[in-house]
Amino acid sequence: MNNRNEQLAQNVVEIFKKSISAEARAHLSEAEFTELAQIILEALELEMTEAVEMVDELEKRLKERAGHREMDL
Numbered sequence: 001m002n003n004r005n006e007q008l009a010q011n012v013v014e015i016f017k018k019s020i021s022a023e024a025r026a027h028l029s030e031a032e033f034t035e036l037a038q039i040i041l042e043a044l045e046l047e048m049t050e051a052v053e054m055v056d057e058l059e060k061r062l063k064e065r066a067g068h069r070e071m072d073l
Contacts, residue, residue: 005041005044005045005048006037006041008040008044009037009038009040009041009044010037012037012040013033013036013037013040016036017033
């Protein structure tokens with residue numbers, strides 16, 4: 001999964017590079033583009049962590065409900 005996020009971050013950087021002018025690109029170093037990719041990767045990982053926590057909470061709530069079946073017929 002991490003490789004997928006790394007690839008996605010790199011793709012975003014490449015799209016960004018294409019969206020700015022050649023003059024703007026000339027003012028940015030490869031190290032800065034690498035830093036941008038790292039920032040994007042960290043944001044993706046944070047979002048993934050939050051999504052996992054949400055799924056865990058949902059699982060817990062569903063298990064609680066399954067254990068307390070309501071008899072409203």
